[in-house]
Amino acid sequence: MVMSRQCPKCGVSEGEKDFIGSFCIDCYLSMNMPTLPSKVTIYRCRECGSERYTSWSVPVEEAISHELKSRSFGVPEVWIDDAHVVVKFEKVGMEFRIPLKVKESLCNVCAQKSAGYYEAIIQLRGKYAHDRAFAEKLISELERITFIPKTEELKEGLDIYVGSKTATATILSALGFKLITSNKLYGVKHGRRVYRTTFLVRG
Ligand SMILES: [Zn+2]
Ligand SMILES: [Zn+2]
Structure with missing residues (x-):
């Protein structure tokens, strides 16, 4: 006659319960319970x-x-x-x-937005200057990955302020524009010069 295994903790025999290693499943779980x-x-x-x-x-x-x-x-x-x-x-x-x-x-994004933070300005000029449908399409594309703290309607066209420079470059490239940019120093942060970039979009 073969003696069945017993759980060393509670004494239950194999056959009455499932075993993991030498302990019954209940004792095994209670001993290994995650905190x-x-x-x-x-x-x-x-x-x-x-x-x-x-x-x-x-x-x-x-x-x-x-x-x-x-x-x-x-x-x-x-x-x-x-x-x-x-x-x-x-x-x-x-x-x-x-x-x-x-x-x-x-x-983070909303904190920057409420502080009026931006890294880039897109200037819509030439045939895009007052093209509202184009501006709306561009803004909705941008808003999927960054934020627009403000837009400014000028005589010469629309200026769109954008939270992220990288996002601006990505979207404009995806829409097939060649990137025409200029940088402007706007301050020094943690010992590094910080630039804002203007992207010119004109047809
Ligand atoms: Zn047990
Ligand atoms: Zn938020």
Whole structure:
């Protein structure tokens, strides 16, 4: 007669429960339980609604999952359910609900926007000077990746102020424009000269 294995912690026999290594599954899980926080705090931008756990550029669910992954429990699936964060460890079939606290904040982009920050000006001149349809198309393309703190209607055309120089160059190139630029020093920040770039768009 073969003696069946027994869990050294609770004494249950193999056959009554599943075993992982030399322990029964319940004892194994309780000994390897990941430490979960008693609550999770995230920040939500009051202007655009974007959220931050560790960074504004990483989705909060992904950041929380990364933080709570454990060797024995695996990488959890994480989602927000009203006032809770649900953390589901598929590998061991366990799910936890952690109270969620949301604090109001202002994301980097909205903070810069509200401070009137910009890096580039697009000058629409020549046949584009007063082409409203073109201006609207350009602005909506730009707003997908950066922000427009203001536009200025001038006699000679429209000036569009843009948050990001790189985004401006990317969009104008994508629309098939050759980049005609000029830089203007506007200050020194952290010992570095900071330039604003003007992009000329004319037909
Ligand atoms: Zn046991
Ligand atoms: Zn924002």
